[in-house]
Amino acid sequence: MSSFWLPVMTLWQRELVRFWRQKSRVLGVVASPLLFWLVIGLGSGRLEFYFPGSLVLTIMFSAIFSTISIIEDRREGFLLSMLVSPAPRSSMVLGKILGAATLASVQGLIFLAFAPLAGIPLAASKAPALVLVVFLVAFVLTALGFLIAWKMDSTQGFHAVMNLFLVPMWMLSGALFTLAEAHQVIRWIMRANPLTYPVALLRGLLTPGSSGGSPQAFTSLLVTVAFGAALLEQRMKLRFLFRSLMAAALWLVGCGRQEPLPVYSQVPDFSLTSESGAPVGRQMFEGSIWVADFIFTNCSGPCPRMSALMRHVQAAAPEVKLASFTVDPERDTPEVLAQYARRYHAQAGRWVFLTGEEARIHQLAREGFKLGSVDGSLTHSTRFVLVDIRGRIRGYYGTGENDGVTRLVRDIRRLARDE
Missing domain, CATH: 3.40.30.10 (Glutaredoxin)
Structure with missing residues (x-):
């Protein structure tokens, strides 16, 4: 057991130490989504609606950019030294992902502290669920970043892939508009988009009643877990878990009942x-x-x-x-x-x-x-x-x-x- 968990904890600690030496990353990762949320939210008068999507954007930026270290480790020879060590490769994958996911979770929780500005109460009863969901989303997005970075030879190529695929995926995740508001074609794309489900999961926790046709909480949770299992499936031998979860998730997405219309606000008297x-x-x-x-x-x-x-x-x-x-x-x-x-x-x-x-x-x-x-x-x-x-x-x-x-x-x- 120690031969597996010792490398995991070592790599996890290495990611935290590296981050501690680059404190400016906190400002860069949190400030950009925060600025976007304030400008778009205040401009449209919908701070509450845009908050869950901006939270996912914060987590995504942190998770994805943390996995750039894989490209740097390959260039510096550290990755090669890990691969020739007796430690299982799955422990290396898990250690890197856990380290980056921990950092993304912390930065996501920092952003979450701004929720009261949008009129979103942070009830103590919801705190454990919020922390767990934030970590789950961070873990899944870090696994996605790991998979992309593993196949990249340069940071320039990594950024190109992010701009080409990840940013549009986030834009079509329900972060900017709901499924109910989207055109029929866009609605199908959003349902097939794996990022739709983390956004729906956080929206259901933070602003219940404003789902706008988003998937139900259990469906969102299952699809998010299945997507994470799919990303780890080949390197950590999770084929059976992945196939079981994906089959259940696809069934729920196809057969789940239609959500009620969202409740945006109350019309005042006039x-x-x-x-x-x-x-x-x-x-x-x-x-x-x-x-x-x-x-x-x-x-x-x-x-x-x-x-x-x-x-x-x-x-x-x-x-x-x-x-x-x-x-x-x-x-x-x-x-x-x-x-x-x-x-x-x-x-x-x-x-x-x-x-x-x-x-x-x-x-x-x-x-x-x-x-x-x-x-x-x-x-x-x-x-x-x-x-x-x-x-x-x-x-x-x-x-x-x-x-x-x-x-x-x-x-x-x-x-x-x-x-």
Whole structure:
């Protein structure tokens, strides 16, 4: 036993000592994902959503860059000296991976400390599960980096492979958008992407209820473990374990039940005026599924298309209510909105057009519906927002996408069935 574990612990310690002598690596690995998360999250108002993906990015950077030492060890002759030693080769593989995975885990936990900035509570009851999952993700990504570095002769080639494959894999892992928001083709790619499952696993722990169609926790855990076993399979003789786990994972991915729609946030109360001059607040929509968008009647850009698509939703989903908020209330008086409503054959009582104080409407778009800012040129979001009977946002749908409204109508029916 000592002939196996002594080399493992020696190489593990060597990785830690090497890292301790290069403390600047901590700043480099943590700062880049942290900056990305803050800029993208604050810019879109979705700090909470982007946090799990940014955490995986931190772990990936640390794990992958730590395995560059394999290329350096080969160049310096240290790898050759290990290979000719009596120690089992599997112990060398495990020692290198454990060392780099430990470092990646520590840096991932450092990043995890920023979760409260996104409004994500770090409950003590979840701490053991979070630490174990972070280490599992770090171990799997380190094994991936080891496999790539083992076949590389230069660090330049290693970086090229990372930019060509690993960064796109991370981008299509659910870190930037959910499965529910993706186009059908991209959705299939995301389901086949092994990085989708670590992101889903961490998202389920950190922000339950915002999965957006991501795989279930058990499926994500099993696929992540199976992927790690696949990476170690040839060098550590884990064929039976790998095949068993992979078969189970594929069955779960193919047969697992569909996750509920994500819950993004709660729509705050508001007090505005409809095209008929009647006061309207959120209570008008309580108990009903409804769809909201932001337009203005003098718009010559996307607004006519948006209103035409909203009319299509009105016809395709008779069980929902619709609300169009003007971002130009100074010009869009109730009388002007009434004419606009007649132009698109809006059904009275179902599709309302709302105006009011400009600052309040812009704040509602930005902070209530999380649609970004409206600037002085009336640039605004072109997305539809799906809201459930409890006033919770359940989905965003691009009106410029070919299947955006199709997905919206499908999700309305899913929501009506689930409610």
